[in-house]
Amino acid sequence: MSESAQIEVRDLTMGYGELVVQEGIRFTVSRGEVFVIMGDSGCGKSTLMRHMVGLHSPMAGDVYYDGEGYWEADEERREALKRRFGVLYQYAALFSSMTLEENVSLPLVEHAGLAAAAAREVARLKLALVGLAGFEQHYPSEISGGMKKRAGLARAMALDPEILYFDEPSAGLDPLTSRRLDDLVLEVRASLGTTIVLVTHELPSIFELGDHAVFLDAEKKTMTALGTPDELKESPDPKVRAFLSRGRL
Amino acid sequence: MTGPGTNPASTPGPRVAFDRATDGTLRVRLSGRWTLADGVPPADEVVGELERGARRLVLEDAGLESWDSSLVTFVHEAAAAASRLGVALDASSLPEGARRLLDLARAVKPRVQPAAVEDDALTARVGRVALHVWGTAGDALTFLGETVLAFGALVRGRARFRRIDLLHAFEATGVAALGIVALINFLIGAVLAFVGAVQLQQFGAAIYVANLVGIGVLRELGALMTGIVMAGRTGAAFAATLGTMTVNEEVDALRTMGLRPAEFLVLPRVLATALMMPALVAYADLLGLLGGLFVGVTVLDLGTVEYLRQTQTSVALRHAWIGLAKGIAFGAVVALTGTYYGIRCGRSAAAVGEATTKAVVMGIVLVVVVDAVATVVLHVLRL
Secondary structure (H helix, E strand, O other): OOOOEEEEEEEEEEEEOOEEEEEEEEEEEEOOOEEEEEEOOOOOHHHHHHHHOOOOOOOEEEEEEOOEEOOOOOHHHHHHHHOOEEEEOOOOOOOOOOOHHHHHHHHHHHHOOOOHHHHHHHHHHHHHHOOOOOOOOOOHHHOOHHHHHHHHHHHHOOOOOOEEEEEOOOOOOOHHHHHHHHHHHHHHHHHHOOEEEEEOOOHHHHHHHOOEEEEEEOOOOEEEEEEOHHHHHOOOOHHHHHHHOOOOO | OOOOOOOOOOOOOOEEEEEEOOOOEEEEEEEEEEOHHHOOOOOHHHHHHHHOOOOEEEEEEEEEEEEOHHHHHHHHHHHHHHHHHOOEEEOOOOOHHHHHHHHHHHHOOOOOOOOOOOOOOHHHHHHHHHHHHHHHHHHHHHHHHHHHHHHHHHHOOOOOOOHHHHHHHHHHHOHHHHHHHHHHHHHHHHHHHHHHHHHHHOOOOHHHHHHHHHHHHHHHHHHHHHHHHHHHHHHHHHHHHHHHHHHOOHHHHHHHOOOOHHHHHHHHHHHHHHHHHHHHHHHHHHHHHHHHHHHHHHOOOOOHHHHHHHHHHHOOHHHHHHHHHHHHHHHHHHHHHHHHHHHOOOOOHHHHHHHHHHHHHHHHHHHHHHHHHHHHHHHHOOO
């Protein structure tokens, strides 16, 4: 593991039941970088993220945060490790029975033990940071898809995590809204130095945001490329090259 | 999608004619109107002709008036049969649009999937069922264990859930259920009295209807009927709510926030249902007794005071306590079943429906099973 590696995925094999989805996954993510997980549909991008954030236990291998293995840690340590990252889910996963303010306050109150009034203040700030000031009392069903994503980001950032995971942030968004979200991601990284792990297959986002990227191949069931997006464009693997040039070789 | 030369309505539907040449060429002449409104003719005849032997299949436009997917479907099936039998295909005389669609449909070879080999022997089937039951039982025990730990955290004052959720659950499992519980139990009390009265009147013992209704409702039916109503009402609601949260990744979001679903989602619901059930059962008992009284007074001409006094003297209070205790157990069972199926829900809209159905069915089954076990145990304890 290199000095600056904050996350290390080591020899990860993942799957459901007896079905192996991907194996031999290994890469490191340095502090403060934007790391992209990409691949064709069904290759297991989101599944890899679910392994990294502790939602799915690996068949083999582990995910290390500053050298500490998540899956070999005990329950208490895992809880502590979870404090270090926030997750923005594909469809935001806001709690539909709570207002945006309550959504963002929840981790502050229940996890960080902040008093309700203080948590509300922080929640208002986080919502303002993602451009949702004035929508604090709205319910998720009352706002648009792009706004839900931003509210989800506010909630993911609630506890000032060191690492932010994004699961296909552009899914279901128009190009402009998607672009604004990308800008927001860069802004967050620039201002807070947050490490960002991005699951996506959107080429503009990959080239605009990604410092490094890994490519998962659905057919070979393993990673076939690792490097900067520009390096991957020149990858010896024709599928990776085709993917990054949208099939125009 | 209509080819050139859209036709008048009077032209005939699809027509197919065959023409066999000595060099092994099978010529299929297509004419008339080929639209979905006229139906899709089966390609069986072409396939039959091909199977009789041919070296080349020519699909020919012999006066197509108009065409849409009907033509392309027919041609696609014929082409697939030709390819399977190793017969060369010539579709060059078909309209260009139809040709292009045919090429598009044939561009990607159909995926050949090895047939799943499933052992159908009795032993294999029994084994599969046993493994499934074993897996489910283990999973249910894990869930139960997590819930017990959550209650442990509650006792130590360390359980993390929103108090407002608990209050909502109290409302949903208490006040909101009063109407249906009242209706069902009043009617059950009345039916019990009526059925009993028909028999007891033959012996001039109509007054004993009060005993029957009193013991039946307080000890057994008040709790049982309320448990069943709650399985259909509250158990289903829990499964649907938590199932939808699972589909929306809200449960995942809780986990990554470090909140345990067993504490945050299951605990308030189980706690509220188990605590509200005795109150609901007491209310159900009252309505059941009233139902019996109503029939006693109106049908059997018993006096109100007489009926009530008979109830008071003949029905020991322990029957009511037993009913209330059963209520707590039924409430816990219904809430645990509903939340279990909700949290273990799949990731589709259909899965939510399935989870809800399972929660209701399993909830009712478990309520009756727990009741049966309790009856045997109480009998042994002579209570």
